Amino acid sequence: MKPYQRKVQYYETDMMGIAHHANYIRWMEEARIDFMEQLGYPYADMEKGGIYSPVRSLACDYRKPCTFNDELSITVSISAFTGARLMLRYEIKKGDELICEARSEHAFVDKVGRVIRLPRAVPALAQKIELLREHVDAAEAPEKKGEKE
Amino acid sequence: MKPYQRKVQYYETDMMGIAHHANYIRWMEEARIDFMEQLGYPYADMEKGGIYSPVRSLACDYRKPCTFNDELSITVSISAFTGARLMLRYEIKKGDELICEARSEHAFVDKVGRVIRLPRAVPALAQKIELLREHVDAAEAPEKKGEKE
Amino acid sequence: MKPYQRKVQYYETDMMGIAHHANYIRWMEEARIDFMEQLGYPYADMEKGGIYSPVRSLACDYRKPCTFNDELSITVSISAFTGARLMLRYEIKKGDELICEARSEHAFVDKVGRVIRLPRAVPALAQKIELLREHVDAAEAPEKKGEKE
Amino acid sequence: MKPYQRKVQYYETDMMGIAHHANYIRWMEEARIDFMEQLGYPYADMEKGGIYSPVRSLACDYRKPCTFNDELSITVSISAFTGARLMLRYEIKKGDELICEARSEHAFVDKVGRVIRLPRAVPALAQKIELLREHVDAAEAPEKKGEKE
Numbered sequence: 001m002k003p004y005q006r007k008v009q010y011y012e013t014d015m016m017g018i019a020h021h022a023n024y025i026r027w028m029e030e031a032r033i034d035f036m037e038q039l040g041y042p043y044a045d046m047e048k049g050g051i052y053s054p055v056r057s058l059a060c061d062y063r064k065p066c067t068f069n070d071e072l073s074i075t076v077s078i079s080a081f082t083g084a085r086l087m088l089r090y091e092i093k094k095g096d097e098l099i100c101e102a103r104s105e106h107a108f109v110d111k112v113g114r115v116i117r118l119p120r121a122v123p124a125l126a127q128k129i130e131l132l133r134e135h136v137d138a139a140e141a142p143e144k145k146g147e148k149e
Numbered sequence: 150m151k152p153y154q155r156k157v158q159y160y161e162t163d164m165m166g167i168a169h170h171a172n173y174i175r176w177m178e179e180a181r182i183d184f185m186e187q188l189g190y191p192y193a194d195m196e197k198g199g200i201y202s203p204v205r206s207l208a209c210d211y212r213k214p215c216t217f218n219d220e221l222s223i224t225v226s227i228s229a230f231t232g233a234r235l236m237l238r239y240e241i242k243k244g245d246e247l248i249c250e251a252r253s254e255h256a257f258v259d260k261v262g263r264v265i266r267l268p269r270a271v272p273a274l275a276q277k278i279e280l281l282r283e284h285v286d287a288a289e290a291p292e293k294k295g296e297k298e
Numbered sequence: 299m300k301p302y303q304r305k306v307q308y309y310e311t312d313m314m315g316i317a318h319h320a321n322y323i324r325w326m327e328e329a330r331i332d333f334m335e336q337l338g339y340p341y342a343d344m345e346k347g348g349i350y351s352p353v354r355s356l357a358c359d360y361r362k363p364c365t366f367n368d369e370l371s372i373t374v375s376i377s378a379f380t381g382a383r384l385m386l387r388y389e390i391k392k393g394d395e396l397i398c399e400a401r402s403e404h405a406f407v408d409k410v411g412r413v414i415r416l417p418r419a420v421p422a423l424a425q426k427i428e429l430l431r432e433h434v435d436a437a438e439a440p441e442k443k444g445e446k447e
Numbered sequence: 448m449k450p451y452q453r454k455v456q457y458y459e460t461d462m463m464g465i466a467h468h469a470n471y472i473r474w475m476e477e478a479r480i481d482f483m484e485q486l487g488y489p490y491a492d493m494e495k496g497g498i499y500s501p502v503r504s505l506a507c508d509y510r511k512p513c514t515f516n517d518e519l520s521i522t523v524s525i526s527a528f529t530g531a532r533l534m535l536r537y538e539i540k541k542g543d544e545l546i547c548e549a550r551s552e553h554a555f556v557d558k559v560g561r562v563i564r565l566p567r568a569v570p571a572l573a574q575k576i577e578l579l580r581e582h583v584d585a586a587e588a589p590e591k592k593g594e595k596e
Contacts, residue, residue: 013164025320174469311462
């Protein structure tokens, strides 16, 4: 999966001269939507198919500021998947510098808010997610020792 | 009608140290929604009743900058009404100082975008708007001489 | 301290028909700025005095959606204070219903980003924060048993 | 000059299911910044050089709605230039369909708000703008007959 590329816009800065912290949440969404598209399941199609994916929680660690015109690169990875919930991780970088680490947790629901289990509703997508998650586990296991998620 | 009061938020400033110009468009919406509520026709109720009011055009003259924590006061008035189109005027002030003059033009449409004529759909609201518009004409006519709208 | 009152704006909704999750981060800022003003230390004055308070991290648990015109009430409390770092907690409610629980962590720095210790820079404010924090500890201690922060 | 390409983001939609009209103002800024970069005078560099370019006025005609994931293409052109003021025109298209026509007017000022005449401050840029404007006049003159700008 290719990282998502994003330039900081002028209107995203604040009077401190840096990108306002609320915008990172929007960039995470952009990167997530790009990630789903790379997976072959564009979010727009999923909503048309009656599957919504609201954010249940999120967390952001702001490491370094960034500002207008900075080129950001956002890597999304799957940290957990239960069939009804998906946990994503984000690394926002400016060149080699880590700007922000973040997480988001997503439910899958239908139009009226009833929980959808992805493995039943879209088995092929659930399988892809499962695969990517395992890959993450394998690749990241050593560094993650002692981290409680 | 009472002017709409609004404080400039920190996240609305940009690296020039002033409120970013795109936010004024949002403040106009806030003031317009407050105006409709004062009229007795809250916008939320109108949408529930199947009447939508998309923006067809807008124009903004930025006279003075404003910044974080400034207390703004926004006056909305009706400059024209055709039954299917509504033209509003806005004066955004900080104390006595005129910050911005603006206009917006609105259609009335149903859920699928078909034009709704307000005098037929909500006669009482159309009448109120008509009344307020006439009032504007009477009060502002002298100053408006020579202005091309 | 009075909770901060805030109506959800139309432009804060998204095509899911609810307030977009990124806006909550902005409401937290609004509530925080109101909190500082109630404390007698308006954020605008602090920045003029050369003290900036960037967000170091934040976390949001979205419990229930909210939408256009909902009246929200946001309670801010101090969960920790080290002199150089301040941790705040937020409860966003719609009537009695808890919409969102959130936290943010703030540093204090000068114009060029050097850490400021608040007890030295603004002792009276540090004392007020200390007092409010202790009050929180006393009031919330029983419920907090077993919570790891 | 190449048109600026831009996808509509999920967070830019509202509960009407379309991109909220305030976002177009931001897209215009993005396109304008891209235009300046293509001209060889990145806006970030200009601000570092002490030249700011605040928006004095803008106008938008919304022709068709657009929504999440739509690919937009924004063409910027110079409609007038006086040395101290620059008038830009924007066409926002989705495929061949015209979504929005807009204009913005910009001043050039220094850090403290004093007017800068571009032909004196950055003669090479002023010349480029002049050239592009003349080109516009020549190309568009016939269609523009009778239009008062």
